[in-house]
Amino acid sequence: MPLIHVSLFEGRSIEQKREYAKVVTAETARILKCAPEAVDIIFEDVKKSDWASAGKLASDT
Amino acid sequence: MPLIHVSLFEGRSIEQKREYAKVVTAETARILKCAPEAVDIIFEDVKKSDWASAGKLASDT
Amino acid sequence: MPLIHVSLFEGRSIEQKREYAKVVTAETARILKCAPEAVDIIFEDVKKSDWASAGKLASDT
């Protein structure tokens, strides 16, 4: 607790995910007042052809 | 807002997802009374070996 | 299969959800080529103070 699930377009590097995990865990612990050890983050890469906004696939825009 | 997350067996074509995004966004805007621009749809393809109903993997049935 | 999870601001009526379930199930069956009996839809009402876009809670905008 807490659990953070991040859906994002595929293509981010492991370095970006590593920095994101470090920074967001620290901010989560600070603002929500929990131990950093209690924070889990799961990244879910989504293809542009699997994400639609305003009725259009992102791969079509 | 709203966010629509669709879990489905893998194998649908991009054409099907494109039509689905268009039609479901329009119906969502019409029925839930929101702007089409506010509708996000995320598709998540699931392998038949990752979905079980009634205790059996779909890949076994 | 498929499973459709809809996150939306609270305040929609049961009549809207009823129509939405009927229409979206029919379109899902038609476009994704599955039986209507196989379609599940779960609605998750979200408070405006629990949804942020562009860094602001919707309840603050």
Next chain:
Amino acid sequence: MPLIHVSLFEGRSIEQKREYAKVVTAETARILKCAPEAVDIIFEDVKKSDWASAGKLASDT
């Protein structure tokens, strides 16, 4: 109903998922008092580089 979504590190075999689906469906039906036919389980394999605990990617530990 119920729907069970299991996020786990990739690498489990189909045999493990098959046994898991069978056993957890039976226990779900027994404890929550529903028909086994009503139980759906979806597995989501997660790469170690997509799961962070305590601010570190699991692939780094």
Next chain:
Amino acid sequence: MPLIHVSLFEGRSIEQKREYAKVVTAETARILKCAPEAVDIIFEDVKKSDWASAGKLASDT
């Protein structure tokens, strides 16, 4: 890891959830070969008017 998210109709007792957590954690650890300490389960109660199957809200059936 693993994370188990259970969507179920509201109305189950805390005693049922307590037994479910105990039993499913033990089976998860046994079958997926992980430590019981690593297993998280989140229950999400869903109202019958928020779950549709085959195009009908469960509250209408």
Next chain:
Amino acid sequence: MPLIHVSLFEGRSIEQKREYAKVVTAETARILKCAPEAVDIIFEDVKKSDWASAGKLASDT
């Protein structure tokens, strides 16, 4: 895009969620290189009796 879903124990204040949305949106935009306008965050409050770790409900510990 991206979408961030945060499951947390109930009891955090709106002020905490407001600060969290602001800070995490800014860090998301900075690290993942996207527009802040593209970031959505949904908070899901979970009761302690609906979250189990290591086989025990958090409300029992």
